[in-house]
Every structure is written in C-alpha cells, then in structure tokens.
Amino acid sequence: MKFLIQKERLSKSIQDVIKAVASRTTIPILIGIKIDATDEGVALTGSNSDISIKSFIPKEENDTELVDIIEPGSIVLHARFFSEIVRKLPDSIIEITVDDQFKTIIRSGNAEFVIHGLDAEEYPRLPIIDSENSFTLPADLLITLVKQTVFAVSQSETRPILTGIHWVFENNELIAVATDSHRLALKKATLQIANNLAYNIVIPGKSLSELIKILEDNNQTVVEIFVTTNQILFKAKNILFYSRLLEGKYPNTAKLIPTDNKTKVKINTKEFLQAVDRASLLAREGKNNVVKFTTMEQNMIEITSYTPEIGKVVEKVKSLSIEGEEIKISFSAKYMIDALRAIDGSEATIYFTGTMRPFVIKTDQDETILQLILPVRTF
Amino acid sequence: MKFLIQKERLSKSIQDVIKAVASRTTIPILIGIKIDATDEGVALTGSNSDISIKSFIPKEENDTELVDIIEPGSIVLHARFFSEIVRKLPDSIIEITVDDQFKTIIRSGNAEFVIHGLDAEEYPRLPIIDSENSFTLPADLLITLVKQTVFAVSQSETRPILTGIHWVFENNELIAVATDSHRLALKKATLQIANNLAYNIVIPGKSLSELIKILEDNNQTVVEIFVTTNQILFKAKNILFYSRLLEGKYPNTAKLIPTDNKTKVKINTKEFLQAVDRASLLAREGKNNVVKFTTMEQNMIEITSYTPEIGKVVEKVKSLSIEGEEIKISFSAKYMIDALRAIDGSEATIYFTGTMRPFVIKTDQDETILQLILPVRTF
Numbered sequence: 001m002k003f004l005i006q007k008e009r010l011s012k013s014i015q016d017v018i019k020a021v022a023s024r025t026t027i028p029i030l031i032g033i034k035i036d037a038t039d040e041g042v043a044l045t046g047s048n049s050d051i052s053i054k055s056f057i058p059k060e061e062n063d064t065e066l067v068d069i070i071e072p073g074s075i076v077l078h079a080r081f082f083s084e085i086v087r088k089l090p091d092s093i094i095e096i097t098v099d100d101q102f103k104t105i106i107r108s109g110n111a112e113f114v115i116h117g118l119d120a121e122e123y124p125r126l127p128i129i130d131s132e133n134s135f136t137l138p139a140d141l142l143i144t145l146v147k148q149t150v151f152a153v154s155q156s157e158t159r160p161i162l163t164g165i166h167w168v169f170e171n172n173e174l175i176a177v178a179t180d181s182h183r184l185a186l187k188k189a190t191l192q193i194a195n196n197l198a199y200n201i202v203i204p205g206k207s208l209s210e211l212i213k214i215l216e217d218n219n220q221t222v223v224e225i226f227v228t229t230n231q232i233l234f235k236a237k238n239i240l241f242y243s244r245l246l247e248g249k250y251p252n253t254a255k256l257i258p259t260d261n262k263t264k265v266k267i268n269t270k271e272f273l274q275a276v277d278r279a280s281l282l283a284r285e286g287k288n289n290v291v292k293f294t295t296m297e298q299n300m301i302e303i304t305s306y307t308p309e310i311g312k313v314v315e316k317v318k319s320l321s322i323e324g325e326e327i328k329i330s331f332s333a334k335y336m337i338d339a340l341r342a343i344d345g346s347e348a349t350i351y352f353t354g355t356m357r358p359f360v361i362k363t364d365q366d367e368t369i370l371q372l373i374l375p376v377r378t379f
Numbered sequence: 380m381k382f383l384i385q386k387e388r389l390s391k392s393i394q395d396v397i398k399a400v401a402s403r404t405t406i407p408i409l410i411g412i413k414i415d416a417t418d419e420g421v422a423l424t425g426s427n428s429d430i431s432i433k434s435f436i437p438k439e440e441n442d443t444e445l446v447d448i449i450e451p452g453s454i455v456l457h458a459r460f461f462s463e464i465v466r467k468l469p470d471s472i473i474e475i476t477v478d479d480q481f482k483t484i485i486r487s488g489n490a491e492f493v494i495h496g497l498d499a500e501e502y503p504r505l506p507i508i509d510s511e512n513s514f515t516l517p518a519d520l521l522i523t524l525v526k527q528t529v530f531a532v533s534q535s536e537t538r539p540i541l542t543g544i545h546w547v548f549e550n551n552e553l554i555a556v557a558t559d560s561h562r563l564a565l566k567k568a569t570l571q572i573a574n575n576l577a578y579n580i581v582i583p584g585k586s587l588s589e590l591i592k593i594l595e596d597n598n599q600t601v602v603e604i605f606v607t608t609n610q611i612l613f614k615a616k617n618i619l620f621y622s623r624l625l626e627g628k629y630p631n632t633a634k635l636i637p638t639d640n641k642t643k644v645k646i647n648t649k650e651f652l653q654a655v656d657r658a659s660l661l662a663r664e665g666k667n668n669v670v671k672f673t674t675m676e677q678n679m680i681e682i683t684s685y686t687p688e689i690g691k692v693v694e695k696v697k698s699l700s701i702e703g704e705e706i707k708i709s710f711s712a713k714y715m716i717d718a719l720r721a722i723d724g725s726e727a728t729i730y731f732t733g734t735m736r737p738f739v740i741k742t743d744q745d746e747t748i749l750q751l752i753l754p755v756r757t758f
Contacts, residue, residue: 081661081689088657104690111657115690278467278490282460310460311483311494 001073001098003037005057006066007089007108010042013055014083016214016239017046020053021079027124032076033083034123035096041067045126046079051207052126053214054240074120075104085113127242129226129233135169135193139221139236145176146208148187148342148369153205154180164202164246166253169193177253178205183335184253184372185342199227202250207243214239257372258360261351263324265295267317269348269363272301273340275315279303280333282310290376291333295319295326305333320347327352329359330378339371380452380477382416384436385445386468386487389421392434393462395593395618396425399432400458406503411455412462413502414475420446424505425458430586431505432593433619453499454483464492506610506621514548514572518600518615524555525587527566527721527748532584533559543581543625545632548572556632557584562714563632563751564721578606581629586622593618636751637739640730642706644674645699648727648742651680652719654694658682659712661689669755670712674698674705684712699726706731708738709757718750 017033025031025048034045041058059067075098086094090109097105102117137145146165154162159181166177174189211234215221226233227245234241279291283305291305299319306312329352340348345363352359361371396412404410404427413424420437438446454477465473469488476484481496516524525544533541538560545556553568590613594600605612606624613620658670662684670684678698685691708731719727724744731738740750 078689084660085657088653088660090653090657110695111654112693113661113690114692115661116688274467274469275490278464278469281463281467282492282494309495310457311492313493314491316489 001035001037001075002070002096003042004068004070004093004095005042007086007092007094009057009066010094011083011086013044013057014079014086016055017044017053018079018083019210019213020046020048020051022048023080025049029076029118029122030124031078032118032123033079034074034076034120036074036120037067037069037072039069039072041069045123047124047126050204050244051210052240052242053210054126054242056238056240058238073098075102076118076120076123077104077115081115085115126240127228127231127233129228129231129242133197134224134226134235135191135197136222136224137189137191138219139215139223140217140219141189142223142234143212143215143217145174145187145189146212148344149176149178149185150205150208151338151342152178152180152183152185152371156180161202161246161248161250163206164204164250165208166250167199167201167203169197169199177250179251179253179256179372182332182374183339184256185339186253186257186370186372188368200250201227201232202246202248203232203243204246211241211243214241256358257370258351258353258358261324261353261360263295263322263327263352265301265322265327265350265352266320267301267348267350268320269340269343269346272317272319272348273337275303275317276333276336276340279305279313279315280337282307282313283333289333290330290378291336292328292330292378294328295322324352327355329355330376331359331373332376335373339373342371343369380414380416380454381449381475382421383447383449383472383474384421386465386471386473388436388445389473390462390465392421392423392436393458393465395434396423396432397458397462398589398592399425399427399430401427402459404428408455408497408501409503410457411497411502412458413453413455413499415453415499416446416448416451418448418451420448424502426503426505429583429623430589431619431621432589433505433621435617435619437617452477454481455497455499455502456483456494460494464494505619506607506612508605508607508610508612508621512576513603513605513614514570514576515601515603516568516570517598518594518602519596519598520568521602521613522591522594522596524553524566524568525591527723528555528557528564529584529587530717530721531557531559531562531564531750535559540581540625540627540629542585543583543629544587545629546578546580546582548576548578556629558630558632558635561711561753562718563635564718565632565636565749565751567747579629580606580611581625581627582611582622583625590620590622593620635737636749637730637732637737640703640732640739642674642701642703642731644680644701644706644729644731646680646696646727646729647699648719648722648725651696651698651727652716654682654696655712655715655719658684658692658694659716661686661692662712668712669709669757670715671707671709671757673707674701703731706734708734709755710738710752711755714752718752721750722748 036043043056045054095107104117106113168175176187178185224235283289294302301317301319303315345365348363350361358374415422422435424433474486483496485492547554555566557564603614662668673681680696680698682694718740724742727742737753
C-alpha cells in the first residue's frame with residue numbers, strides 16, 4: 001500500500017472516526033483505525049462495540065486532488081499515535097507506505113515515522129445494512145432532534161432501555177422521546193417516508209451524542225437513515241455512522257403526559273432560567289438540588305431554596321401571566337434548567353395539574369417540543 | 380456591617396483572593412473569604428498555609444463610586460458560595476448586610492441570599508512585614524522572571540527546597556534559579572536597590588505561579604517587594620500578596636554550569652522545537668520521553684526516538700551552524716521543549732561539552748537567560 005494525501009483532510013477524517021475508538025477495548029485491534037486505500041480514494045474506519053464510523057476521502061473534490069493512490073491496500077494503525085503524528089507533521093502532504101510485514105512508514109517534510117501496523121484482515125467487518133428501505137432528514141433537524149431529547153436519557157444502567165432515545169415513525173411523523181423516569185423530553189418532526197415505512201426503535205443516547213458532533217449543522221446536508229432489527233445507519237456525505245439499537249420494550253410514555261391542567265404560568269424563559277439557576281446555587285450542596293416554586297399575587301413567582309447548613313435564597317420573578325389555581329410545588333432545578341435550555345424560545349408556558357403531579361413545559365413558538373418534569377415531595 | 384458595591388469589581392477581587400483559598404484546609408475558617416468594610420473601602424482576604432492575598436476596593440476610583448459604606452464591619456463568607464453567588468447576581472449593584480449573629484444578606488435586583496457567615500475575629504492575622512526595606516520591579520519583568528524559571532522547580536517533595544525558586548540579590552542584580560536536579564533554569568535582572576540590600580531566599584514555585592496570575596502584565600504596574608526572614612510580600616496597586624519562604628540551604632548551582640564547550644549548535648528555535656516535539660510523540664509512551672540528538676554533515680541534525688513496541692521516528696533538521704566536535708547525545712524531549720519555550724527567541728545556541736556532560740542553551744537575543752539540561756545515558 002502506498003499513497004499521498006492532504007494532511008488537513010486526513011486529520012479531519014481521523015478526528016471523525018476516532019470518536020468511535022475506545023481507549024480500552026476487549027478486542028485489541030479496535031484500538032486502531034483501519035485505513036483502506038482503493039482506486040476511488042482512502043477510507044478510515046473506527047469502531048467499538050456500540051458504534052462504527054467510516055469516513056471517506058475521495059481522490060478528487062471540487063477539482064482539487066486530495067489523494068494520490070500509488071498502490072492500493074489496507075492497514076490498521078494505533079488510533080491515538082496515528083492521530084497525534086498526523087496532526088504534528090510539518091508538511092501539508094503526507095506519504096504513507098506499508099510493506100508486507102505491516103511496517104508502516106509515514107513521511108512528511110523531513111520527518112519519518114516507522115510504526116508497527118496490524119493486519120487489516122483481522123479488523124471486524126462493518127454490519128451489513130439492507131439498503132432498500134431508507135428515509136432522509138436534513139442534518140440540522142436531526143441535530144435539533146437529538147439535542148432537545150438526549151439530555152433526558154437515564155445515566156444509570158439499572159434499566160438499560162432508558163439510556164436510549166425512543167424513535168417512533170408512523171404516518172410520516174417521527175416522535176423522539178427520552179426519559180430517565182424523573183423527567184421526559186419529547187420532540188416531533190414531520191418526514192416524507194416512502195413506502196409507508198413504520199419503525200419503533202431505541203437508539204443509545206451516547207451514539208446520537210457522538211453522531212451530532214460529526215454532522216455538519218446545516219439544512220443542505222441530507223442524512224439518509226437505514227434501519228434493521230438491531231442496527232441503524234446514518235449516511236451523510238463521505239460519512240457512514242453505524243449504531244447498534246437497544247433491545248427490549250420501551251415503556252409507554254404517552255400515558256404519563258397530562259392532558260388537562262389547573263394552573264398555566266407563562267414565563268420569560270431567560271429571566272426565569274437565571275432565577276432558578278441562582279436559587280439552585282445553595283441547593284446543589286444538598287442532596288437533590290430542589291427549589292420551591294410558588295405563585296404570588298400580581299403575576300409574581302417566588303423561587304426559594306433552603307439548605308440548613310448554608311442558608312437560603314429567595315428569588316422573585318415576574319411572570320407574563322398566571323391563569324388558574326395558586327400552586328406551590330418543588331422540583332429539581334437541574335431538570336428545569338435542562339428543559340428550558342432545550343426549549344430554546346424566548347417564552348415558555350408551564351402547565352401544572354397539582355403539587356404531586358408531573359408538569360409540562362411547552363412554548364407557543366414551537367409546538368413540536370414538550371418537556372415534562374416530576375415534582376419532588378417536600379410540602 | 381452594610382455596604383453597596385459594584386458587582387464587576389467585587390467579582391474581580393474575589394477571583395484574585397480565591398486563588399489563596401484551599402478547598403480543603405485544617406483550619407476551617409480558611410475555607411472563607413474575609414470581608415472588611417471600612418471608611419476607605421472594602422478589603423477581601425483569602426489565605427492558606429503558604430500564601431495570603433488581600434485585594435482592596437477603594438470607595439472611589441477615577442471619579443467612579445465603587446463602594447458605598449453604610450456601616451463598617453467585618454465578616455467571613457464561604458469562598459466558593461460567595462464567589463458563585465456574586466457572579467450570578469442579576470444587577471450591577473450588590474448590597475451586603477450583616478447582623479449581630481453573622482447572618483449575611485446579599486441582595487441584588489429581585490434576588491436575596493441569606494447565608495451564615497463566620498466571625499471575622501477568628502480569622503488569622505496577616506503576617507507583619509517590616510516596611511523599611513523594599514525594592515521594586517515592573518510587573519512585566521517579574522512575570523517574565525517567574526515564567527522563565529518556575530517550570531524547572533521540582534514537583535517532588537523529596538527535597539522540599541527544590542520546589543522553590545532561589546532568588547539572590549547582590550550588587551543591584553537579581554539572579555533567579557530553579558532546578559529539579561535534572562535541569563536548571565536561570566534568569567538575571569538588573570535592579571536598583573537602595574541601601575545596598577542583599578538577600579538570599581527561596582520562594583515556593585507554586586506561590587510565584589499564583590502571583591503572576593493576578594498581576595497585570597505591563598511595565599506601568601510597579602510591584603514593591605518586602606522580604607523578612609520567613610515571608611515575602613509583593614505589593615501592587617490594590618493587591619497585597621504574601622508568601623512564606625522555604626527554609627533550608629539552596630544547593631550551590633553555579634558550579635554545575637559548564638564554562639567551556641566542545642560543540643556549539645545554533646538552531647532555529649521553532650523548527651527545532653517542533654522536530655523534538657514530533658520525535659517525542661512515540662517516546663512519551665516509553666518511561667523517560669528520551670530522544671537522541673546527532674550532528675550530521677552539512678549542518679544537519681538528526682533527532683530520533685525508538686520505542687520497541689510502537690516504532691521509531693527520524694527527524695532531520697537543518698541547523699544554522701555547527702561548530703566543534705561531532706556529538707551524539709540523548710535527553711528528555713520534555714526538558715528541551717520547556718527550555719526552548721522559556722528562551723522565547725527565534726534563534727538559540729546549544730553548548731555541549733560531551734555526551735555525558737550537562738549542556739547549556741542560550742540565545743544571543745537575550746543574555747539574561749540560561750537553560751541547562753542533564754543528558755540521559757543511552758549510548
């Protein structure tokens with residue numbers, strides 16, 4: 001194997017695929033990045049037990065030569081060393097040569113690295129995805145969909161299914177839900193799916209977090225999505241991103257969301273968020289980061305927290321409107337902050353149905369998003 | 380105690396003094412910041428066993444009112460909470476009130492924090508410094524002096540005296556030396572010291588690292604320095620910085636520095652540094668981060684490193700000139716990188732006296748700095 005390649009482009013591709021490479025792995029060869037040089041260009045692959053990422057660098061792009069293949073071939077190189085070496089090489093062109101013994105020579109300017117590679121034949125094959133059924137999403141919508149839900153997945157492995165995001169496709173609509181059983185995030189998107197495809201899958205939250213780091217955030221980039229029984233493949237320009245799916249039945253979350261309400265409080269998101277953030281400063285030291293929310297006269301809201309050893313905070317915020325019954329309720333400041341950040345509108349409305357009942361946060365500015373938080377019993 | 384104060388200025392002062400506050404301390408009150416409100420303004424103090432920092436906010440500065448003292452007094456508040464609260468308060472003005480029971484009310488806009496303070500009478504007194512003998516240094520020179528030496532102090536407590544920087548003042552010259560016994564950094568500065576003062580002190584490296592973080596890096600700011608037998612005080616505008624001195628005799632380092640040389644290699648600092656950095660990429664995995672340096676024909680230098688499990692690197696760098704005997708020598712890449720960064724000139728000269736002898740790095744562009752590295756025996 002022998003080829004010349006543009007340093008910047010190679011470095012970018014390494015940064016993409018290395019996100020799938022774990023520093024510790026039970027399969028030794030997965031510590032490496034697989035390099036395949038073919039007549040079409042150079043492909044890099046990184047993988048762990050959950051996700052695999054393949055990045056392709058074509059021979060030419062926009063009339064610029066990116067790769068010059070002298071002899072096709074494959075090799076696996078230690079991911080971290082390969083990444084650091086490439087990043088620090090002096091020249092903008094890099095020459096990579098592999099001999100029969102997997103000895104790899106990386107040359108650039110006056111620098112020459114000789115490192116021991118591994119046999120690419122030993123590298124696991126990527127999952128085979130049936131390419132008949134697929135649908136597409138613009139990259140920016142996919143990124144929003146993930147950002148507005150992924151923070152609510154469970155961080156604990158007690159119920160592994162809750163570490164994933166539930167995606168349900170039906171009637172050209174995608175509903176994404178994440179919950180750790182203390183709060184829930186829901187986001188809808190309208191899709192045009194051919195063949196009337198319907199899916200009901202759970203994708204690991206970690207996989208989606210990695211995916212959105214390597215997608216370009218714009219609506220020109222289109223992501224094609226393929227689903228099989230245990231894998232999902234996201235295909236963007238020059239990138240293939242595979243993730244395993246979580247097995248098991250996702251709980252029925254629809255029945256958790258209250259449909260009626262007794263108190264409706266409309267807030268300025270930023271002011272309210274900052275007040276909750278301040279009120280939680282002392283609460284963070286306590287075990288549960290809980291703040292108390294009370295509606296007052298003249299559309300005022302009082303947010304308080306009290307930690308015996310440290311002291312107390314009282315915040316008064318003017319709401320835009322309060323309709324319905326008075327309410328006194330306690331909740332996790334962190335969950336409220338996460339929910340308001342996800343909603344990302346200048347105004348939001350909180351719908352309460354009672355001190356002990358879950359409450360819902362929505363915004364008139366975007367009807368596709370809903371956040372739900374379970375209160376904490378302190379009264 | 381009761382006063383109003385500008386938030387930005389208070390926040391800046393807290394950031395300065397909190398550098399002296401340890402998160403864990405055997406003296407519980409040192410977890411706090413002491414606040415003294417007097418008719419002149421507000422002083423904040425933070426302290427640990429090594430350093431104490433006092434920052435003063437005057438009532439007025441450049442015709443702007445910074446503080447409005449309603450009732451003088453003192454209190455000690457938990458440093459981390461106080462810092463976070465102040466940073467997140469909504470309004471640009473903060474009101475702080477303390478009642479007889481050390482209960483402290485912090486108000487700003489619609490936010491009100493009530494936190495338990497501690498009795499300022501319990502807070503340790505700052506060291507008393509005899510103010511007769513002092514000398515001055517411009518802040519930028521003091522910062523350079525520290526930056527060009529402090530990285531070479533010992534990180535190990537095996538010989539505590541080596542964790543400090545040795546400052547010797549004599550005949551209007553200050554010589555600063557740091558060594559961890561594997562390398563040495565030396566910097567000279569010319570001072571005008573009245574009364575023909577002479578000092579020979581060892582200042583903890585950590586203290587000086589903290590000091591330069593809070594000094595403004597310019598030559599208008601003048602730092603006045605007071606030395607007693609076990610304390611040093613740096614006094615800049617509105618800042619007092621106290622550090623204890625290290626006890627014990629600093630080793631005689633002058634005799635370590637070779638005065639003759641057999642090989643003189645002049646290099647382009649940046650190119651050479653990058654080549655050493657690359658050569659050390661694989662060496663870092665080995666135990667000692669060692670690279671091999673060999674002079675070649677036609678003013679070329681070869682830098683190599685070899686780590687059996689991973690591979691090898693060969694770097695060729697053109698030197699500006701090589702005079703004297705050929706040399707083959709091994710040294711720590713990290714020490715070389717630290718030394719070249721400290722020298723901070725476009726060109727540097729390395730003076731070798733043999734494969735087993737310490738070598739010296741200097742630059743014609745700045746004769747006040749010298750770096751010395753002990754080679755590693757590999758040949």
